[in-house]
Amino acid sequence: MAIELEQIIKFLKIIKIREATGKILSNEVKRECEVKKIEEGLQFLNYKENEDFCCESEIIIKKNDIIKFIFQFRSFIFHIQLLL
Numbered sequence: 001m002a003i004e005l006e007q008i009i010k011f012l013k014i015i016k017i018r019e020a021t022g023k024i025l026s027n028e029v030k031r032e033c034e035v036k037k038i039e040e041g042l043q044f045l046n047y048k049e050n051e052d053f054c055c056e057s058e059i060i061i062k063k064n065d066i067i068k069f070i071f072q073f074r075s076f077i078f079h080i081q082l083l084l
Contacts, residue, residue, distance in 0.1 A: 003053050010036070011050035015060065015067055024067040026051070 014032045018024045033047040051067075054060045061068045 003049055007045040008050055008053065011045050011047075011054065012059070015069070018067075019069065026062060026065045026067050029067060 011029075011033070014029055014036070015024055018029060018032070029051075030047045033045055033050075037045070051060075051062065055062055058070055061070060
């Protein structure tokens, strides 16, 4: 499985936006990814692949359909957002 860094960043941005509203529910993130995919075409990310990669890489944790960032990655995501 090859995942582009740009796609992971887009996925993490969606999660970061959801974080500001409280709990990050995986079904809401998935729905947002589907909306973006329709808006931007097939070039937009595959939710499951990105979620699996981020969980395996320990960027996020998913438990009981709630997604959380692992603490040390919060500032990393913020800095990446500034670059894009």
